[in-house]
Every structure is written in structure tokens, then in C-alpha cells.
Amino acid sequence: MKFPRIRAIAKKELIQIRRDPLSLAMAFLMPVMLLFIFGYAITLDVNNLKTVVCDLDKSMLSRELAAQFGKSDYFTIIDRVHSYGEIDGYLDRGEALVAISIPRDFSENIKRGRPAELQVIVDGSDSNTATIALGYISAVTGLFSEKIAVRQSPPLIETRVRVWFNEELESRNYIIPGLIAVIMSVIAALLTSLTVAREWERGTMEQLISTPVKTQEFILGKLMPYFLIGFIDMLISVLLAVFLFDVPMKGSLFLLAGLSSLFLFGGLSLGMLISIVAKSQLVASQIAMVATFLPAFLLSGFMYAIPNMPKPLQVITYAIPARYFVSILKDIFLKGNALHMLLFETSLLGLFALVVFAIANKKFKKRIE
Amino acid sequence: MNENNIAVKVEGLTRTFGDFTAVERISFSVSRGEIYGFLGPNGAGKSTTIKMLCGLLLPTGGNGTVGGFDIVKESEKIKKTIGYMSQKFSLYDDLSVEENITFFSGMYGVTGKNKKERKEWVLEMSGLKDKRAVITKTLPGGIKQRLALGCALLHEPPVIFLDEPTSGVDPVSRRNFWSLIYEMAKGGTTVFVTTHYMDEAEHCDRLALIYRGKIIAEGTPTELKVQYMSRYVLEIETDRTFEALEVLNRSGFETALFGSLLHAVVDDTKTAVPEIEKELEKADIKVIRIDKIMPSLEDVFVTLIESA
Ligand SMILES: Nc1ncnc2c1ncn2[C@@H]1O[C@H](COP(=O)(O)OP(=O)(O)O)[C@@H](O)[C@H]1O
Ligand SMILES: [Mg+2]
Numbered sequence: 001m002k003f004p005r006i007r008a009i010a011k012k013e014l015i016q017i018r019r020d021p022l023s024l025a026m027a028f029l030m031p032v033m034l035l036f037i038f039g040y041a042i043t044l045d046v047n048n049l050k051t052v053v054c055d056l057d058k059s060m061l062s063r064e065l066a067a068q069f070g071k072s073d074y075f076t077i078i079d080r081v082h083s084y085g086e087i088d089g090y091l092d093r094g095e096a097l098v099a100i101s102i103p104r105d106f107s108e109n110i111k112r113g114r115p116a117e118l119q120v121i122v123d124g125s126d127s128n129t130a131t132i133a134l135g136y137i138s139a140v141t142g143l144f145s146e147k148i149a150v151r152q153s154p155p156l157i158e159t160r161v162r163v164w165f166n167e168e169l170e171s172r173n174y175i176i177p178g179l180i181a182v183i184m185s186v187i188a189a190l191l192t193s194l195t196v197a198r199e200w201e202r203g204t205m206e207q208l209i210s211t212p213v214k215t216q217e218f219i220l221g222k223l224m225p226y227f228l229i230g231f232i233d234m235l236i237s238v239l240l241a242v243f244l245f246d247v248p249m250k251g252s253l254f255l256l257a258g259l260s261s262l263f264l265f266g267g268l269s270l271g272m273l274i275s276i277v278a279k280s281q282l283v284a285s286q287i288a289m290v291a292t293f294l295p296a297f298l299l300s301g302f303m304y305a306i307p308n309m310p311k312p313l314q315v316i317t318y319a320i321p322a323r324y325f326v327s328i329l330k331d332i333f334l335k336g337n338a339l340h341m342l343l344f345e346t347s348l349l350g351l352f353a354l355v356v357f358a359i360a361n362k363k364f365k366k367r368i369e
Numbered sequence: 370m371n372e373n374n375i376a377v378k379v380e381g382l383t384r385t386f387g388d389f390t391a392v393e394r395i396s397f398s399v400s401r402g403e404i405y406g407f408l409g410p411n412g413a414g415k416s417t418t419i420k421m422l423c424g425l426l427l428p429t430g431g432n433g434t435v436g437g438f439d440i441v442k443e444s445e446k447i448k449k450t451i452g453y454m455s456q457k458f459s460l461y462d463d464l465s466v467e468e469n470i471t472f473f474s475g476m477y478g479v480t481g482k483n484k485k486e487r488k489e490w491v492l493e494m495s496g497l498k499d500k501r502a503v504i505t506k507t508l509p510g511g512i513k514q515r516l517a518l519g520c521a522l523l524h525e526p527p528v529i530f531l532d533e534p535t536s537g538v539d540p541v542s543r544r545n546f547w548s549l550i551y552e553m554a555k556g557g558t559t560v561f562v563t564t565h566y567m568d569e570a571e572h573c574d575r576l577a578l579i580y581r582g583k584i585i586a587e588g589t590p591t592e593l594k595v596q597y598m599s600r601y602v603l604e605i606e607t608d609r610t611f612e613a614l615e616v617l618n619r620s621g622f623e624t625a626l627f628g629s630l631l632h633a634v635v636d637d638t639k640t641a642v643p644e645i646e647k648e649l650e651k652a653d654i655k656v657i658r659i660d661k662i663m664p665s666l667e668d669v670f671v672t673l674i675e676s677a
Contacts (some may be wrong), residue, residue: 008475019463069415195417207459207520210423211476212449368426 001017001216009213009221010095013195017225027191029120031233031300034183035240039176049133049183051075052096059107061148065118069100069146074136087121098133110148111278127175177329178238178302184260185296186289189274191226196275209366217235219360223268231257241333250336258339259332259346263325266353267292270321273360296322305368319345324349374402376436376528377422384417391417393582394431397573399561404554406573407563408550408666414454414582415563419532423453435527444462452521455534456563458513460505460520465499466492469520481483491519494549499636512541518549521590529553533560534664547572568663578670585673590666597673598664601638605631606657607649616652617645632668 017024053066070077080095081087090096101119109116120137124130166178199205208218238256241247271288278284295305300322306314317323324345331337339346377399384392392414399405407415422435426445433440436450440496458467460469470488474480479487491497495515497508505513514534522528535543548568554560554574562573570576571590578586578593586593607613610629617624622645623634635641638661649656663670 002478004480005475005478008472012461012472015468016461016463055379086418114600118515202462203455203457203459204461205459206425206455206457207517208472208476210425210453211449211473212478213476252427282558367424368420 001214001220003172004267005213006221006224010224013222014225014228017229023194026184026186026235027093027229027235030187030190031043031183031237033239034186035146035176035179038179038183039240040135040246042257048076049074049098049136050078050096051100052079052090053077053080054081054084054088056082056104057102057106058083059124061110061185064104064148065102065141065144068101069291072136072140073142074133078346091123093161094123094191098137100137103194112216113259113343126271143278148350173247173334176245176302177333178242180298181263181322181325181329182293182302183237184230184234184263184295184325185267185292185300186332187232188264189271189288189292190285191230192223192268192271193278193284194281195222195226196272196277197281197284197290200279202209204249206368209288209368213366215364215366216222218362219269219272221359223265223272226271227261227264230268231261234260234264247333249319249333251332252338255339256329257333257340259325259328259342259349261352262346263321263328266356268322269353269357273356273363276364295320301327318348320362321349321352323351374400375406375434376403377433377561379422379431379433379440381431382418382421382428382433384414384421384426385429388441390582392421392428394581395584396431397584398578399559401559402554402557404550404560404562404574405540405573406570406576407561407579408565408567408570408576408670409498409563409579410565411676413565413579415565415579416532418579419453419530419561423457424448424450425453438522442588448573450526450528452524452526452529453533454514454517454521454531455527456536458517460513460517462506463504465502465504466497466508466516469505469516470523474521474523477569479523487523487525491516491523495519499608511538511546514538514546515562515594516544516551518546522553528559528561531560533563535564543569543618550628567670570666580674585586586669593663593666593669597669598638600634600672601641602662602664602668603633603635603641604658604660604662606643606659607631608655608657613649613654616648616654620649632662634668635673645663 017027049070055062055066066077066080069075075098080089081090084101087099087101091099099121101121103117103119106116106118119307121132122130122133139249166216196205199208238249242249270292274287274291278287299309299317299320301317302322306317306323311315328342328345328349331342377400379398380396381394382392382396383394385392387495391401407418409415417426421440422433424440424447429442437446438444438446438450440447460574464472467488470491474484474487482672492501495512495518497503497512497516500508505516518534520533535546538546542548543566550560550572551564559570564570573590575589576587576593577584586597604611604627605617608627610626610631614624614626614631617631617633622641625632633641633645642659645659646656
């Protein structure tokens, strides 16, 4: 293997990427766009949450509490119902995200100095909104308690919360790092999926394979510029996570960079392998999309917890690099884990990269079929 | 022929695509420093042959060597010793002239001082000295071909394979291109070149006529003409070419148009000339001259194909 030859390929590829402003823009805008679309879908502005109130108490106090909710910017009371059963319809149809139910003995309990219960139901399918809504509800009820009862010391109103549809209620902090892993899986494969197929389609491959260039030199040289782009994409994603989505970054940036590189190496090699096998840009990009997006989204532990999956699916998740990267990112971001705590993920990520790189090398033939 | 003196040698080389046989049991050898031509119409199997010789395409039968290396087992060694210019332009359109040259220098492992010298040489031979920063896409066809040739010669390979290097190129560029090829051969380079232009084939030291995957004749241009033309060609100049063509064809002469002249293929010149004169006179066409000429390769080709 000769380094000057690898460098010559990398340089040529970089020039070509630079001369193609559309794909260059795509390469850098993609993580931003995806992170915005998916990120904001789960961190919608939580103003004017549509709320339905079920006041069974029908007292002065209960009306005052409901009014307190209505007055805040966070909640908009869209309707008042008079039986508990009516609430379901509003939530099921998506007309309301929050339901507040004031039980019959609410004011009675307060008057007697007993803790009064308030039942709150939140649509948890958008977990981030739900989390934030719960915070607001506590704030409003807390304020209300203070106002009405200076005498009693324990909190007067006890909010009983039940979350429908997403009982674990992961917060945005957990979702964004996982989302980065999913997005980078797709981007890495897409970045390289065109590069070999394009040479076949444009006819430049014929000249290239008539030279003494070696397969490893060719593949390594091609990987390099995309590695650079992928790394910048990763950087953009991390910056957005920290500064836009306020996700705490507790771990080491160096470790994050190192493990991201390992992940990128595997992801880019996978795209390269697809490009080598498909020989057509259109087919290659479609395969890259399908082969990365669905597994990364559904089987990485991002959407569904792996231990809850059926056994055969659990086995499959071991072959999906996003699985390791999702937990690596969550751990580094939120727990600040060091490398020795991530050895399992790191080794399997490395193994995946090596295997895919080896297959790509094997599949590339310096011949016309 | 001395074995050491052989640059290319193939025996029974065959390539099929499914049921279709593109190249069928061809055998030939090329000596060092020779310009060897592969002449044949489109689809004859020229590109398929050249790709097998360059180690780009596996043969389905037969064997061959290039520079002493086996075309199946040692294709990567062959790639170090050859320059290949494909029929379709295959440099990078979106790279500049200089970037293309630099890239292929890298691929061929041309380094150091040599690298700069060879780059200047390519720029010089392709006439692109002041256009090194121009994007290749915008160059005219003939110049592109020269650049492609230059890039294939960066590492000064002892054997070069040129697949229809002048197709789609204007006549002046074609002539310039051939003087380059002569120069290479004079310097000791073996040139294997395919073409479907009959006139170009005349430039070759030796050539093979390939038709439907088979070599139907082989030799120097002169040998081919003498050996394969048992009949004679008369060149006829008249004052009304088209009418003359009609008249002669009607009276049974194998006549074809050659520019503003007619070529008639005859068995015996002594009887044919007066007969032709008589027919034309009857039609009131004035005969300016009738000459017996050396048949062109095209005449040879047409004759061979008719008997094939
Ligand atoms: N990859 C291929 N698959 C099927 N047929 C092919 C392939 N390559 C060439 N051929 C066929 O083989 C014949 C010879 O092609 P080619 O060698 O390109 O001819 P030439 O270069 O003399 O014009 C043509 O009929 C062509 O269609
Ligand atoms: Mg051809």
C-alpha cells in the first residue's frame, strides 16, 4: 500500500465534492435539517396546551383552580366536561393534550385540611411536551396551594399523574443523543453510497481500474474525504444538541470524537460496500437509506427498549452499529461515562467497521463483469 | 520471432456474453515497438479484445500474455506495464487538465522530479500548456483525446492500448494524433490500436481484420492487399459520376462511389477497360481517365466480408 496513492485519490475526491455545490450543501445541511425536523417534533413550543377540565366538585375553589390554569399562557381550556368518561374522547381524538380532573371531594378536603387530590392526564406520545406540561401543572397547582391556604404546611394539592401512550416518558435529553446516532447512521451510509457507483456510471472507472492502484488504496482514499464531512456533520449535531436543545454534555469530548470516528468508519464503509455492489447511484442511495434508517430507528434502542423486543429481534440488534452508538452517545452526554465503561459498545463498533471494510475490499473487483 | 521480442501474444482468445460470442478464438502476436492495428466495423469485438488484453475483462476461453504476464492470473502486473486509453473518454470531466494529470501520476506511481517533468510533457503534447486550469469538460474532442493519451502515457509504459483513439475527431486532429503514435513507436513503445477507419489502418505496421468476433485476415497493409485481392480495381473519372455509376452497375460491373470517382472491381483489365469505355460512350458520358490502381484496405475488407 502506498500512501501517496491514497492521498491522490482522497484529493481528487475532495476536489470533485467541492465542485458539486448541491451535494456539498446536502452533506452539511442534512444533519441540521434532520435534527431540526425530528428534534423539534419532540420539543415543540409548549404554549397553549389544549386542556380539557372535568370539574366534578363544582365549588368556588375548583372553579378558581380551573381559572388559574386558564389564565396561564401554558394552557388553553378548550372545554369543560362533567363526567370523567368524557375525557377519553378528547385525548383519543387528539383535541386535547392535557386533561385535569377535579374530584368531588376536592374543596371538602381542602377545607378540612386534608391533602386534596387532583388528577391529571397527559398525552405522552409526545414525551417531551408531556414532561414540560407536567412541570407547568406542578407550578400552577403549587401557586394555587400557596394562594388559598397559608395555614396548612403540607402541600394541599397532591397531583396524581398518569401518562398515557409512553409510560417511561423519556425526556428530550435522552432523545436527542439517540437521535444523533440514528441520523449519523443514515448520513454516513448515504455519503459514500454514490462514490463508487458514480465512477461506473460516468465511465471513469474503466480508466481507474486499468492503473496499478490497489483496492485498499482506492477504498481508503475514497473514505477519507467523506470521513471529514461525516466528522463535521457529527460536530454540527453535537453543537446543536448542546446549544439549541440544551442537552448537557457531561463526558469527554475527546472520547466522543474518538468513538464517533470509529462509528463513522463503519458507517462509511457500509455505504462504500453498497456502492460497490449496486454499481448504480440511484439503487445505491436507496439501499443505503433503507439499510440504515429503519434498523437505526427501530432496532437501535432509540424507539423501543431492546430488552422488550422479541428474542429474534434482540439478536438482530447486535448487528446494528446504531445500537452501540445510541448507548455510547447517551452515556457520554448524560452520564459522562469513560471509555472503560463503554468497552462492549466500542469493541463491537470496531468489529462491525472492520468486517464491513473487509467485505467492501473483497467485493471490489478491478475488472468489468 | 524471438520470444523476448514479443509484447503481446494470444491464442484462441474467446469471450462470450451469455449465448453471444463477442470474440471467437482469435490468435495473434505483436512484436515490441510495432504498431499493431485492429481493424473492424462497430461491434466486431475490438473493445472486448482490448479489455481482455488490459486485464479488465476475463476471457471465457483461450489465453494470452502482455509483456510476458498472463492476462488472467497476472492482470495486476500487466496494469503496471501498460497504458490504456478507452474508447469512451474516461478522464474526470469535472477536474481541470492539471488535476487530471496529477491524479493519474498518483495512480501510476510517478513521483519526485519525474512527476513534474511528465506533467509538462503531457501539457506540451496535448497543447494545453496555457490551459492547465481549464475544466476538462469544456475542451474540444480532439484535445480531450490527446490529454487522455497523455495521461495513459505518464508512466512511460512499454506497451500502450488505444481503443479507437480518433473516433469522432476532426481530420486534422486525427493526423496529429497519428504522428504522436509514430513518435511513440519510434521510441520503442509497442502500440496496439483499434480503429474502424480504413485509411488509418494504412498507418499500422501490421494489422488484423476483425469481423463478427473473428480475425479474417492478418498481415502488413501491403501484404493484405496483394494477398487477398485476386481481382483488380479500376479508378474511373467521368464528367457525370452518378449517371456513370448507374450505367455501369446496370451493365453488370461491380462499381462503387469513391468521392467524385468510381471504383470498379474486375477480373481482367484487358477486356474490362474497352467494355467500360463502350458502355459510357453509349450513354454519352465523357471518360476523362481509367486507371488500374492498388486496392485500398476497404476494397480488401469488402471482398473478404463478401466471401466470409
Ligand atoms: N458486457 C457486454 N454484454 C453483452 N454484450 C456485449 C458486452 N460488451 C460487448 N458486447 C457485444 O459484443 C460485441 C462486440 O462489442 P465490442 O467489442 O465493443 O465491439 P467493437 O469495439 O469492435 O465496436 C457487440 O455486439 C456488443 O454488443
Ligand atoms: Mg469498441
